[in-house]
Amino acid sequence: MTATAIAETDTGVQTLDMTETPLREVNETLQAQSASTNQTRFVIENPRGSHAVAVGLDAPIEVTVKGSTGYYCAGMNKQATVHVTGSVGPGVAENMMSGTVIIDGDASQYAGATGHGGLLVVKGNASSRCGISMKGIDIVVHGNIGHMSAFMAQKGNLVVLGDAGDALGDSLYEARLFVRGKVKSLGADCIEKEMRPEHIALLRDLLDRAGADAKPEEFTRYGSARKLYNFNIDHAGDY
Amino acid sequence: MCGIVGLFLKNPDLRPQLGEMLTDMLITMTDRGPDSAGIAIYGDGDDGLKVTVQSDTPQESFDGLDAALSAALGADVTMRVVDTHAVLSIPDGARDAAVAFLEDRGLRIMGLGASMEIFKEVGLPHEVAARFDLRAMGGSHGIGHTRMATESAVTTLGAHPFSTAEDQCLVHNGSLSNHNQMRRVLTQKGFPPKTENDTEVAACYISSRIAEGANLGQALEGTLDDLDGFFTFVMGTKNGFGVVRDPIACKPAVMAETDDYVAFGSEYRAFADLPGIEAARVWEPEPATVYFWER
Numbered sequence: 001m002t003a004t005a006i007a008e009t010d011t012g013v014q015t016l017d018m019t020e021t022p023l024r025e026v027n028e029t030l031q032a033q034s035a036s037t038n039q040t041r042f043v044i045e046n047p048r049g050s051h052a053v054a055v056g057l058d059a060p061i062e063v064t065v066k067g068s069t070g071y072y073c074a075g076m077n078k079q080a081t082v083h084v085t086g087s088v089g090p091g092v093a094e095n096m097m098s099g100t101v102i103i104d105g106d107a108s109q110y111a112g113a114t115g116h117g118g119l120l121v122v123k124g125n126a127s128s129r130c131g132i133s134m135k136g137i138d139i140v141v142h143g144n145i146g147h148m149s150a151f152m153a154q155k156g157n158l159v160v161l162g163d164a165g166d167a168l169g170d171s172l173y174e175a176r177l178f179v180r181g182k183v184k185s186l187g188a189d190c191i192e193k194e195m196r197p198e199h200i201a202l203l204r205d206l207l208d209r210a211g212a213d214a215k216p217e218e219f220t221r222y223g224s225a226r227k228l229y230n231f232n233i234d235h236a237g238d239y
Numbered sequence: 240m241c242g243i244v245g246l247f248l249k250n251p252d253l254r255p256q257l258g259e260m261l262t263d264m265l266i267t268m269t270d271r272g273p274d275s276a277g278i279a280i281y282g283d284g285d286d287g288l289k290v291t292v293q294s295d296t297p298q299e300s301f302d303g304l305d306a307a308l309s310a311a312l313g314a315d316v317t318m319r320v321v322d323t324h325a326v327l328s329i330p331d332g333a334r335d336a337a338v339a340f341l342e343d344r345g346l347r348i349m350g351l352g353a354s355m356e357i358f359k360e361v362g363l364p365h366e367v368a369a370r371f372d373l374r375a376m377g378g379s380h381g382i383g384h385t386r387m388a389t390e391s392a393v394t395t396l397g398a399h400p401f402s403t404a405e406d407q408c409l410v411h412n413g414s415l416s417n418h419n420q421m422r423r424v425l426t427q428k429g430f431p432p433k434t435e436n437d438t439e440v441a442a443c444y445i446s447s448r449i450a451e452g453a454n455l456g457q458a459l460e461g462t463l464d465d466l467d468g469f470f471t472f473v474m475g476t477k478n479g480f481g482v483v484r485d486p487i488a489c490k491p492a493v494m495a496e497t498d499d500y501v502a503f504g505s506e507y508r509a510f511a512d513l514p515g516i517e518a519a520r521v522w523e524p525e526p527a528t529v530y531f532w533e534r
Contacts, residue, residue, distance in 0.1 A: 049508030068507050068521070087521060089507060090491060108491065108523055127523050128488055146488075147526065 013041045023050055033059035035079075049089070054082050057099070074101045077118060093120045096137055109146070112139045115156065121210045128165065131158045134175055140210035150177055151187065159206050161214050169222055177222040178203055180214055191225045241399075241412040242268025242385035243492075245473050245480055245503035247532050251379075253499055258376030262368045264502070264509040265383040269364045271412075271505055272385030275398035276367040277359025279350065279408040279475050280381040288334055288405070290327045291349040291357045292341055293395055297323045300346060311340050322370040323395075324349065324358050347395065350402030354379075354477050357408060359398035379534070382475045382503075384410040390418070391436040401439045403430065404446035406477035411438040412490045412505060413469035421466065441466055445474060459483040459529045473503055474531075481531035488526035495519040501532050 016026045026044060033039060037059055044065045047053050051070040054063050057080035065073070068086030078097040087105030096115040103111075106124035113129065115137025122130075122139070128146035131139050131153055140159040147165035150158050153175035163181035170187020176199070177190070186192075195217075203216035227235070244264035248254055258280065265276060294300035297320065305318035308327060316337075317328045329337045338348060350357040358371040364385050368374065384399035391397045400408035415421075418437035421444060425432065430447040432439045441462060448458035459474060459481050471490040474481045482503060484492055495502045495510050497519045502510055510516045524530055 048511035049506060070506050070508055087507065089493075105521075106523065108493075109489070128526065147486075 012039070013043055014039055015043045015045060017045045018048065018050060018053075019046045023052065026053070027055060030054055030057050030061065030063060030080075033057075033061050035059055037061065047086075051089070054080075057082070060099075068105065077101060087124065092122075093118070093137070096120065106143070107141075111141075112137050115139070117156075119206075119209060121212075125162070131156075131175070134158065138206055140206055140212055142210075142212055144181070147184075148187070150175055150190075153177070157202065157206060159203065159210070159212075159219070161212055169224070171228060172222075172224040174224060176202075178216075178219040179222065180219045183220075183222070186222065189225045189228045190222055193221045193223045195219070195221050240271050240387045241410075242271030242505045242509070243410050243412050243471065243473050243503060244268060244383045244505070244509050245381070245410075245475075245482075247380040247480055247501040248499065249501065250499040254379060255377040257378045257381055259374045260513065261381045261383055262373045263512050264504060265368060265373070265385060266365045267509045267511070268383075268385045268505060272387045273363055274388045274393045275359065275361045275386045275395070276364035276384065277357065277386075277398045277400050277410075278368075278371075278373055278381055278383040279355055279357045279400040279402070279410075280373075280376050280378045281352075281354045281406070281475065281477065282356070282376075282378040283354065287328050287330050288337075288351060288353060289356060290329060290334075290337060290341065290351050291324055291355075292327065292346040293324050293349050293359075294346055295323065295395075297325070300344065301325045304344075308337060308340055312336055321358065321372070323360060324371065326356050350400075350408060352402070352406035352477065355402065355406045355408060355475065357400055357402055359384075359400065360395055361393055361398065380475065380480060382408060382410055382473055382480060389414050390438075391434060396434050397436050399438060400475065401436070401442040403432075403439065403442040404449065406475075407442070407446055407449070408475040409438060409442035409445060410473050411441060412471045412492075413485070415441060415466055415468035415470065417467040437468070441470070441472065455479075455481050455531055455533075456529050459531070463527050471505070476533070479531060479533035481529060482524055483529045484524055484526050486527040492524050493521065494524055494530070495521045 042063045047067045049070045053069045055075040058078040060079045062081045065084040070089040072091045073088045074082040075094045077099045081100045083102045090108040093101040096118045098118045100119045102121045107122045107126040110129040111126045112120040113132045120139045122141045125143035130145040130149040132151045134153045134156045136155040138157045144162035150169045154173040160179045164183045167187035169190030200216045309316040314330045319326045399410040402408040415437040418440040425443045430443040445458045471484045
């Protein structure tokens with residue numbers, strides 16, 4: 001790390017400018033922070049659509065990425081809060097374990113894929129395969145989501161303030177899906193379900209944490225019909 | 240994996256900078272496609288027709304080519320040699336005779352058109368750009384491609400863009416699975432692909448639909464019904480360009496629009512140096528949806 005690559009300001013925010021600091025150094029700096037670090041706030045400038053920005057973090061730090069990123073931003077995140085002021089490419093917060101990832105713009109395909117925990121907030125739209133195979137992550141999308149979202153989603157909550165594309169929740173396990181707008185079509189074994197008080201309470205908390213201005217009562221819940229869990233010879237054609 | 244870039248200028252003042260802007264975009268997409276690179280660039284249409292030809296032995300192939308072609312056609316032909324390519328300007332109506340003459344001399348026809356020129360070669364995008372001095376080229380719109388080969392060999396003829404009709408070209412990220420069947424269908428219809436490449440089949444398909452009376456939008460929509468496989472296509476025409484992605488849409492695509500231009504990229508990275516990109520409208524084209532811009 002060169003001395004000139006890091007500009008430390010009076011406010012304790014460390015700035016990493018990607019026009020001067022290579023991606024690996026940026027990520028190594030962020031990944032080197034421990035749970036007891038005194039340096040908790042970072043700003044990444046000029047990401048210019050780079051791939052794998054702020055990946056593999058494992059400390060309670062706050063990282064603001066000023067601009068738009070490419071593939072796999074904030075992948076495998078643990079504990080950290082990553083805030084991207086622009087849009088992100090495919091695979092944002094893929095396999096997130098904990099922490100928070102906030103995208104001010106849009107997210108490309110498979111946002112939050114396979115995520116085990118934490119909260120992913122997309123303030124714009126997310127495209128296809130949002131939350132595919134999610135395993136405990138909470139995802140809140142302020143806009144719309146694309147086709148095949150929550151495919152084989154196992155656990156966690158996907159909240160969509162806008163509309164959902166084709167084949168929502170295809171082959172769904174136990175993830176809960178909440179959509180305020182229209183759903184173009186439901187995937188195999190995904191059905192509409194009643195909103196009970198515990199779902200309203202869960203959704204209110206998620207919307208609140210995601211800074212979303214929406215009432216839980218406006219949403220419809222979708223979940224698994226659980227008919228694909230066991231092989232049924234009469235439904236052989238459905239598999 | 241391949242990289243696609245496209246730029247359609249709305250502000251005519253930017254035309255001299257088209258090559259500069261497009262070259263930076265193209266080089267940014269190097270790690271999506273290091274095998275070969277190509278560009279189709281659309282300038283102001285002159286009178287007559289431009290034929291872009293390629294030769295592996297340009298010095299001997301292009302020596303005296305303009306004089307020989309002029310004599311054969313009985314008309315004035317001008318020639319501009321650009322590395323392994325030469326752009327020949329021929330009179331309207333001399334197309335068939337000129338193509339027959341050039342092919343007879345063993346030259347490869349890269350494309351024909353009133354305003355389109357195509358330059359493509361094997362190699363890293365920055366090397367290809369330098370060979371052709373792409374940065375110095377001006378024009379109204381252009382499409383570039385960096386190829387990571389899957390469906391056919393790494394050769395000049397396997398590089399994109401593919402042109403199968405005047406002023407039309409196609410670039411592709413993806414792979415088609417029914418191209419052999421389509422090749423037979425198109426050959427029967429009189430639009431035979433010349434190479435083993437799947438993208439050329441798609442280009443022939445679109446050209447055939449346009450020849451049958453479809454407009455650009457209809458022809459691109461037809462790819463959704465008749466072509467099987469993965470694709471993000473960007474199609475160039477004399478007046479603009481069109482974009483379509485297959486319904487699964489796993490091949491990436493992003494677009495940006497300002498008052499000055501419409502830009503296409505496989506990734507946002509390709510836009511990072513464009514003027515005013517911070518304030519541009521940036522979005523991902525929807526699956527199975529045709530977009531086009533024409534002047």
